[in-house]
Amino acid sequence: MNAPVLRYGADYNPDQWLDRPDILVQDIELMQKANVNVVSLGIFAWATLEPEEGRYNLDWMAEIIDKLYAAGVSVDLATPSGARPAWLARQYPEVLRVNADRKRILFGERHNHCYTSPVYREKVKQINQQLARRFGRHPGVIMWHLSNEYGGECHCPLCQQAFRDWLKARYGTIEAVNRAWNTKFWSHDYPDFDAIESPAPHGEHSVHGLKLDWKRFVSHQTIDFMKWERDCVREIVPDAKVCTNMMYFYDGIDYFDMAKALDLATWDAYPTWHKPTETIEQTALDTGFMHDLIYSVKGQPFWLMENCPGPTNWQPVSKVKKPGVNLFAGMQTVAHGGDGVLFFQWRQARGSSEKFHASMVSHDCREDNRIFMECAALGRTLREISAGVAGTPRARQAAIVYDWSNKWALEDAQGPRNKGLSYKHELLRHYAGLSRNGIDVQMVDQNGDLTGYALVVAPMLYLLREDFAQKLRDFVAQGGTLVMTYWSGVVNETDLCYLGDAPHMLTDVLGVRRTEIDALYDGESRRCTALDAALPQAANGTLLCEVAALEGARPLMVYDEDFFAGAPAVTVNAFGSGKAYYVATRFEEAFYTPFYAQVIKGVLTPCWPAPLPDDVLASRRGDLIFLQNARSTPVHIDGVTIAPYAAAIYRQTDGKPELLYNQPAFTWSPVK
Numbered sequence: 001m002n003a004p005v006l007r008y009g010a011d012y013n014p015d016q017w018l019d020r021p022d023i024l025v026q027d028i029e030l031m032q033k034a035n036v037n038v039v040s041l042g043i044f045a046w047a048t049l050e051p052e053e054g055r056y057n058l059d060w061m062a063e064i065i066d067k068l069y070a071a072g073v074s075v076d077l078a079t080p081s082g083a084r085p086a087w088l089a090r091q092y093p094e095v096l097r098v099n100a101d102r103k104r105i106l107f108g109e110r111h112n113h114c115y116t117s118p119v120y121r122e123k124v125k126q127i128n129q130q131l132a133r134r135f136g137r138h139p140g141v142i143m144w145h146l147s148n149e150y151g152g153e154c155h156c157p158l159c160q161q162a163f164r165d166w167l168k169a170r171y172g173t174i175e176a177v178n179r180a181w182n183t184k185f186w187s188h189d190y191p192d193f194d195a196i197e198s199p200a201p202h203g204e205h206s207v208h209g210l211k212l213d214w215k216r217f218v219s220h221q222t223i224d225f226m227k228w229e230r231d232c233v234r235e236i237v238p239d240a241k242v243c244t245n246m247m248y249f250y251d252g253i254d255y256f257d258m259a260k261a262l263d264l265a266t267w268d269a270y271p272t273w274h275k276p277t278e279t280i281e282q283t284a285l286d287t288g289f290m291h292d293l294i295y296s297v298k299g300q301p302f303w304l305m306e307n308c309p310g311p312t313n314w315q316p317v318s319k320v321k322k323p324g325v326n327l328f329a330g331m332q333t334v335a336h337g338g339d340g341v342l343f344f345q346w347r348q349a350r351g352s353s354e355k356f357h358a359s360m361v362s363h364d365c366r367e368d369n370r371i372f373m374e375c376a377a378l379g380r381t382l383r384e385i386s387a388g389v390a391g392t393p394r395a396r397q398a399a400i401v402y403d404w405s406n407k408w409a410l411e412d413a414q415g416p417r418n419k420g421l422s423y424k425h426e427l428l429r430h431y432a433g434l435s436r437n438g439i440d441v442q443m444v445d446q447n448g449d450l451t452g453y454a455l456v457v458a459p460m461l462y463l464l465r466e467d468f469a470q471k472l473r474d475f476v477a478q479g480g481t482l483v484m485t486y487w488s489g490v491v492n493e494t495d496l497c498y499l500g501d502a503p504h505m506l507t508d509v510l511g512v513r514r515t516e517i518d519a520l521y522d523g524e525s526r527r528c529t530a531l532d533a534a535l536p537q538a539a540n541g542t543l544l545c546e547v548a549a550l551e552g553a554r555p556l557m558v559y560d561e562d563f564f565a566g567a568p569a570v571t572v573n574a575f576g577s578g579k580a581y582y583v584a585t586r587f588e589e590a591f592y593t594p595f596y597a598q599v600i601k602g603v604l605t606p607c608w609p610a611p612l613p614d615d616v617l618a619s620r621r622g623d624l625i626f627l628q629n630a631r632s633t634p635v636h637i638d639g640v641t642i643a644p645y646a647a648a649i650y651r652q653t654d655g656k657p658e659l660l661y662n663q664p665a666f667t668w669s670p671v672k
């Protein structure tokens, strides 16, 4: 087996440049200068590959794959299903998606085909197998990029029937469905499966069990389509390795499920760097959460399949990345377990909506372009550090529970705050609190295995499955530390409220019992004070304030105002050989770093042996420690100067970490 290497490259769309052979020649030259060693090829090339039904035109691609291979650039070959040719839509209208309002869309855009349509599946099979036959054994093809950013949903008659079949397989009888969804409410009992329709703005949208199952079905059906694509390729090339690109906090697909069908997890990151409301460190933490989630869905190194070397074309304000920030983002990927850093895209398009989206090569086609120079510097850095980093896994320390069914149920429920619960912000607060204490985080869902984690954090675990509640009980009983928040343990897996004490099955573990939950308007807060000297002496609760009765837990903070003054806001409880914290409200961001500094004492060892300056990120990969300077000025740590936005890599030792690599500064000025 070849030793793993860090992969570096971009989406490559030469089908847009076939009339410019000079450009194709320059592409290869510049790829070598930028240290590119992989490209995702032909993601939207279907119309060029099959200009008419059954007439294939693959020779141009063969030539390009050969030339890339000769230049040391491997190929992550795309199946082109993400955008269908016009002939396909015209000849087979059933492939066009139907929206929730039951209107079929016209031809246009992309990522909008029906995942159920047998015709679409057949056409996809034909083109995928043409590609597999022709290129599947090419030594340059190292990976298959299945489609692109699978997503969305279709409500056509074929999908309705598939939904009913899925429900039948899940519940067996219509009576079981009616019970699971509590359809006695408003006389919504379904007489048979044929009466069930997907949620619609002009139809059903109050039966939350139905809506939750529809979300599950859409996720299932999308993954089923992806497996179809994979299996079409594997029928020809049985050992083909496959991946697909996942998206930032994407709601529509359970990525834990999706990852089971893939060899490699990848995602597309488009942070809005330099927005006035956020520091680089804060934006990086937000991205770090996603890196760790994508690492966790397979528990192995991932690729960053797309990111942008400069401004995008689609953000409200598309800012340039300041000098060094592109390198910073690339190094952060590697620090969090990434084995690949790729951009969208290699060369900036000439027309259509993405023509101003930055690319490694800009419209000026120059190698002294600032973006190209920084991309080349990143390629060099990745090549330099590749040996010893690529393939290195991350150890388990703390886990945050991130579960798609919970997200779907939580965000859909009509409850204390229909204005929004900003679940993502709750997750990010815990994540940032842990990261700022130098603790590595992975995510688990309710099918997850908690073995090896010392700390499990369960923020807003509204939908709590009983088998997972049992796992949490066992985890704490056997010595683990649990942090659970307000609005947890409320409903079961079909969104029926649990009866009895809450959080369901965990009141003895937490030593508290929920009695009420109050919702606050935006801008409102409730003051809390600490009873424990180690916690922030005062902090404000926002969003939701849960009022709990103490049943054995020790209060660490209490509310200080409103009728629930004196009720616990933060508690800790001993259970078995472990302990469980309960946080009754959403605190301001500043609370979480000192809070987790307490929680981890005696439980987990921070990545760096001494406190780090603010705006320095620390994370671990195997025995490597990455320190990243998120400031625009140098930072000095224990005799080492880390340049602005640069990283230093150390090896963990019993004593002082040993410095292995100190990334040079990337400097650039428009003034010569």
Ligand code: GAL
Binding pocket: 148, 149, 268, 270, 306, 312, 313, 344, 354, 357
């Ligand atoms: C991604 C997509 C790419 C490209 C990019 C632009 O979502 O996968 O094809 O459109 O956005 O930022």
